[in-house]
Amino acid sequence: MNTQPGSISPQETPRLMDRVKSTIRLKHYSVRTEKAYVGWILRYIRFHNTRNPATMGEPEVTSFLSHLAVKRGVSASTQNQALAALLFLYRDVFTVELPWLDSIVRAKPKANIPVVLSRAEVRILLASMDGVTRLMATLLYGSGLRLLECCCLRIKDVDFSRNQLSIRHGKGGKDRIALFPEGAKDNLRKQVAWVTEMHQEDRKLGAGWVLLGKGLGSKYPNAGSMLGWQWVFPGTRVHIEKETGNGWRHHLHESVLQREVKEAGRKAGIQKRVTCHILRHSFATHLLEDGYDIRTIQQLLGHKDVRTTMKYTHVLERGPLGVKSPLDRL
Numbered sequence: 001m002n003t004q005p006g007s008i009s010p011q012e013t014p015r016l017m018d019r020v021k022s023t024i025r026l027k028h029y030s031v032r033t034e035k036a037y038v039g040w041i042l043r044y045i046r047f048h049n050t051r052n053p054a055t056m057g058e059p060e061v062t063s064f065l066s067h068l069a070v071k072r073g074v075s076a077s078t079q080n081q082a083l084a085a086l087l088f089l090y091r092d093v094f095t096v097e098l099p100w101l102d103s104i105v106r107a108k109p110k111a112n113i114p115v116v117l118s119r120a121e122v123r124i125l126l127a128s129m130d131g132v133t134r135l136m137a138t139l140l141y142g143s144g145l146r147l148l149e150c151c152c153l154r155i156k157d158v159d160f161s162r163n164q165l166s167i168r169h170g171k172g173g174k175d176r177i178a179l180f181p182e183g184a185k186d187n188l189r190k191q192v193a194w195v196t197e198m199h200q201e202d203r204k205l206g207a208g209w210v211l212l213g214k215g216l217g218s219k220y221p222n223a224g225s226m227l228g229w230q231w232v233f234p235g236t237r238v239h240i241e242k243e244t245g246n247g248w249r250h251h252l253h254e255s256v257l258q259r260e261v262k263e264a265g266r267k268a269g270i271q272k273r274v275t276c277h278i279l280r281h282s283f284a285t286h287l288l289e290d291g292y293d294i295r296t297i298q299q300l301l302g303h304k305d306v307r308t309t310m311k312y313t314h315v316l317e318r319g320p321l322g323v324k325s326p327l328d329r330l
């Protein structure tokens with residue numbers, strides 16, 4: 001046991017983490033944000049030899065973040081995530097405002113050009129897949145969905161009559177309407193019909209629930225058993241909730257789709273790096289190639305800033321910024 005002055009005891013650390021988690025949930029941050037913030041706070045405590053973070057401040061935060069950039073060589077986005085976690089700890093948990101952290105050694109931001117598949121590569125990639133993961137990959141490309149947006153799609157958010165997908169609580173907690181690709185409609189109907197049958201069978205066995213947020217679950221206690229709230233892509237296992245005894249399904253874990261997309265890229269002989277997010281990159285770039293307006297694509301992708309969408313102009317088939325080489329005019 002660490003007995004250094006000002007150290008945090010093994011008993012106090014879990015209590016602090018519980019306090020951090022409860023504060024995060026009050027602010028309705030995502031589970032991933034909670035996991036990331038807790039991880040960075042624990043690394044910060046260990047870096048300073050298990051000192052109690054309540055006894056530290058700006059100098060210790062600065063030295064930790066500078067260490068990440070200088071010794072660890074982390075990216076600018078990773079350092080910014082660590083900074084956000086520590087600012088949250090002091091501002092929202094300890095109610096202490098840190099002064100300006102001007103002396104931090106900043107990690108150098110990287111202007112990475114996104115990897116994009118050609119239309120032929122997308123075609124052969126999807127042809128190398130089958131079943132539910134092929135349908136999910138089709139939506140990643142055909143609707144420009146993020147990985148978790150696809151996994152967390154609910155039946156009520158698929159509107160066949162209006163040809164639209166409603167994306168709830170996307171990145172930054174924002175809702176948006178996504179494209180509904182005509183080529184995915186028939187298979188999506190079959191998937192919804194299959195989930196409907198499975199839900200009916202689950203209900204007969206005393207299951208058929210999905211977990212909702214605490215606020216929504218309290219307001220509508222039976223919503224979790226209704227068909228509309230079921231996942232379009234449910235997991236294979238039924239879990240039992242300890243508090244209520246209800247049997248419920250998680251959505252298909254994102255790692256299943258990640259693994260299948262990567263394997264399909266290998267089978268298809270595609271030499272580029274193939275991931276789920278690269279299908280989203282390809283969606284945006286191919287829309288630009290087809291002449292669609294950058295602001296429209298920004299809305300479809302759910303980007304807050306159009307500058308984020310502008311990165312796709314650098315990977316058009318016409319060359320950077322759509323400029324044609326004078327050699328090609330000879």
